[in-house]
Amino acid sequence: MTLFSSAGCGGAALPDVSRRRFVQGLAQGLGLSVGLSVAGRASAATATSPRASHAPQMLTGPDLALDIGATRVNFTGRDRPAITVNGGLPGPTLRWRQGDTVTVRVTNRLPGHVQTSLHWHGIQLPANMDGVPGMSFDGIYPGQAYLYRFHLRQAGTYWYHSHSLHQEQAGLYGAIIVDPVAPAPYRYDREHVVVLSDWTDLDPAALYSRLKKMPSYDNMFRRTVGDFLSDIRNYGWDATVADRKMWGGMRMTPTDLSDVNGLTYTYLMNGHTPAANWEAGFRQGERVLLRLINAANMSYFDFRIPGLKLTVVAADGQYVHPVTVDELRIGVAETYDVIVEPVGQDAFTLFAQDIGRTGFACGTLTSRPGLRAEVPPLDPRPILAMKDMGMDHAAHGKRDRYAGFVAERRDAPVLKGPVSHPRTERNSTYVDMQAMVAQPRLSDPGVGLRDRETKVLSYADLHSLDGDPDGRDPGRTIELHLTGNMERFAWAFDGVPFMDARPLRFNYGERLRVVLVNDTMMHHPVHLHGMWSDLEDDHGAFQVRKHTVDIAPGSRRSCRVTADALGRWAYHCHLLYHMDGGMMREVVVEEAGR
Numbered sequence: 001m002t003l004f005s006s007a008g009c010g011g012a013a014l015p016d017v018s019r020r021r022f023v024q025g026l027a028q029g030l031g032l033s034v035g036l037s038v039a040g041r042a043s044a045a046t047a048t049s050p051r052a053s054h055a056p057q058m059l060t061g062p063d064l065a066l067d068i069g070a071t072r073v074n075f076t077g078r079d080r081p082a083i084t085v086n087g088g089l090p091g092p093t094l095r096w097r098q099g100d101t102v103t104v105r106v107t108n109r110l111p112g113h114v115q116t117s118l119h120w121h122g123i124q125l126p127a128n129m130d131g132v133p134g135m136s137f138d139g140i141y142p143g144q145a146y147l148y149r150f151h152l153r154q155a156g157t158y159w160y161h162s163h164s165l166h167q168e169q170a171g172l173y174g175a176i177i178v179d180p181v182a183p184a185p186y187r188y189d190r191e192h193v194v195v196l197s198d199w200t201d202l203d204p205a206a207l208y209s210r211l212k213k214m215p216s217y218d219n220m221f222r223r224t225v226g227d228f229l230s231d232i233r234n235y236g237w238d239a240t241v242a243d244r245k246m247w248g249g250m251r252m253t254p255t256d257l258s259d260v261n262g263l264t265y266t267y268l269m270n271g272h273t274p275a276a277n278w279e280a281g282f283r284q285g286e287r288v289l290l291r292l293i294n295a296a297n298m299s300y301f302d303f304r305i306p307g308l309k310l311t312v313v314a315a316d317g318q319y320v321h322p323v324t325v326d327e328l329r330i331g332v333a334e335t336y337d338v339i340v341e342p343v344g345q346d347a348f349t350l351f352a353q354d355i356g357r358t359g360f361a362c363g364t365l366t367s368r369p370g371l372r373a374e375v376p377p378l379d380p381r382p383i384l385a386m387k388d389m390g391m392d393h394a395a396h397g398k399r400d401r402y403a404g405f406v407a408e409r410r411d412a413p414v415l416k417g418p419v420s421h422p423r424t425e426r427n428s429t430y431v432d433m434q435a436m437v438a439q440p441r442l443s444d445p446g447v448g449l450r451d452r453e454t455k456v457l458s459y460a461d462l463h464s465l466d467g468d469p470d471g472r473d474p475g476r477t478i479e480l481h482l483t484g485n486m487e488r489f490a491w492a493f494d495g496v497p498f499m500d501a502r503p504l505r506f507n508y509g510e511r512l513r514v515v516l517v518n519d520t521m522m523h524h525p526v527h528l529h530g531m532w533s534d535l536e537d538d539h540g541a542f543q544v545r546k547h548t549v550d551i552a553p554g555s556r557r558s559c560r561v562t563a564d565a566l567g568r569w570a571y572h573c574h575l576l577y578h579m580d581g582g583m584m585r586e587v588v589v590e591e592a593g594r
C-alpha cells in the first residue's frame with residue numbers, strides 16, 4: 001500500500017566548518033529518479049536558482065497551479081535529490097482568504113512511475129479533497145493532475161504535505177495562511193512564516209529500512225558507568241539497580257527521546273541550515289507575528305528567542321487567549337502563531353533545538369541584513385523519568401528529581417487509577433511496554449523543560465478564544481492506546497497495526513470523546529483528518545481546538561470530536577515512520593443505521 005511517505009535527512013547536529021563552505025540552496029536540477037529508490041538519474045526537473053536568505057515564494061488567490069517535481073538540493077555539502085512543489089523546499093506559501101472557494105491544480109511532474117499527493121493539513125474539507133491516496137482518492141499518477149476544490153470555512157496558519165510514500169521526508173511540504181474575514185483579535189505590524197523541518201541526505205526509504213534493522217542507530221547517548229556510580233551516590237544502590245533493571249526489561253535507555261536525531265538530520269528553518277541563517281526583518285518597536293509550523297517528519301522542537309517574550313495567540317490555526325511565555329515545545333505537524341516585540345537589539349536568534357538536544361534549526365530576526373545574534377549552546381541532554389512511561393519513579397527512588405511533577409499527577413481529578421489495556425495488546429508484537437498510571441499531565445512542559453526557571457508553554461495554557469464550538473457533551477467514549485515495540489520499530493494503536501485493523505466508525509453528527517493513552521516512552525503527535533480534535537482539560541471539559549494533539553510519553557489525554565464530515569479519513573501518529581510502521585487507523589463517518 002502506498003499510503004504514506006516521508007523523507008529522510010542527513011547532517012550533523014551543528015554547523016561545522018566543512019558545512020560552512022557550502023552555500024545551501026536549491027541547485028540547478030540534474031534531476032533524479034524519485035520513488036522508493038532515490039538513486040539519481042538525469043531527467044527533467046524543476047530548478048530554482050539558489051538565493052541568499054529568503055522566504056518561500058508566496059502564491060495568493062483562489063486558483064492556483066502547483067507542480068510536484070524533482071529538484072537537486074545541497075544542505076550538507078552533498079548534492080542530493082529532493083521532491084518539491086514549484087521547485088521550492090519548502091514549497092510556496094499558499095495565501096488564501098476565509099470564505100473563498102479555492103481550486104488547486106496539482107500536477108505530478110516526477111520522473112519515473114511515482115504517484116504523488118498533497119494533503120491540506122488542518123483544513124476542513126470534503127473527504128475526496130483531503131489528499132490521502134487509498135482513502136480520499138487514488139493519488140496523482142505521473143503526468144496527471146488532480147483538481148482540488150474546497151471552501152475555506154476557517155482562518156489561520158496551516159500547512160500542506162505529501163501523503164504518498166516517503167515524499168514528505170524528501171521535501172514535499174509548505175505553509176498555508178488563510179486570512180480571516182473579521183480582523184484578528186490582536187495587532188501586528190509585520191509577519192513571517194517559520195517552517196521548521198528535518199532533512200536527511202539518506203534516501204527516505206533507506207532511513208526507514210535502517211530504523212527497522214537498527215532502531216537505536218541514532219541513540220549514541222547511552223548512560224555510562226560513571227552515571228551509574230553517580231546515581232548510586234544520589235539515589236542509593238537499591239533504587240539505582242531497580243531503575244536499571246526496569247529500563248533493561250524495556251529494552252530501552254532513558255535517553256531514547258526520538259528515533260531519528262541530529263546524527264542523521266540537518267534541521268532547517270524555511271529551508272535554511274543554521275549556517276545558511278535564514279533572516280527575518282523587523283524595525284524597532286514593531287509587533288512581529290511569527291507563524292511557526294513544525295513540518296518535520298520525526299522531530300519535536302523547543303523554540304525560543306533569547307531576549308524576547310513569545311505571546312502565543314493561536315494554536316493549530318485557532319485563536320487562543322493570549323499567553324506570554326519564554327519558550328514553547330512544538331510537536332510535529334502543530335502550528336503556533338506568536339507575537340514578539342523586538343527592541344533593544346538589532347538582531348535576535350530564532351532558536352529551535354530538537355528535544356534530544358542533538359541539533360537545532362535557527363535563523364535571525366534582524367533589523368539589518370547580515371547581522372547575527374549569539375546562538376545559544378544546546379541544553380544538556382535530558383533523561384526520561386519513569387513517569388514518562390506511566391510509572392511511579394517515587395516507588396523505587398529515595399529522592400525524586402521530578403517531585404512537583406508527581407504531585408501534579410496525583411492531584412489530577414479525572415482519569416485517576418490504573419490503566420486498563422485492550423485485550424489486543426496481549427502478546428502483540430507491537431507492544432513492548434504498557435503505561436501503569438497515565439494522567440493528562442497538561443501542565444507538564446515535558447522532559448527537558450521541567451527545570452526551567454523561565455516560563456514554558458504547556459497545553460494547560462491553551463484555551464480557545466471562543467469556547468466549545470459544539471456545546472454538547474460527548475455521547476460515548478472511544479479509547480485508543482498508542483503502542484510500540486522499539487526493538488522491531490513496530491508501531492500501532494491497541495497493539496494492532498493499520499494493515500490488520502478495521503476502521504473506527506463515527507456516526508455522522510455525533511459528538512464523541514476519544515481518549516488516547518500513550519503506552520510508549522515517546523511523544524506521538526496524533527492527527528485526525530477532516531474533523532477537529534477538541535482537547536479536554538483535566539476535568540473533561542472543552543479546552544482548546546486542535547488538529548494535532550501531542551500525547552506525551554506515558555500520558556492519557558482526551559479529545560472531543562464532532563463527526564460532521566462524511567467519508568473515510570486518516571487518523572494517525574504524525575511521526576512519518578510511526579505512521580509507516582502501523583500507528584494509524586481509518587475513521588469512517590457515516591449516517592447512523594447504515
Ligand SMILES: [Cu+2]
Pocket residue numbers: 491523524525573574575578579583
Ligand atoms: Cu508516533
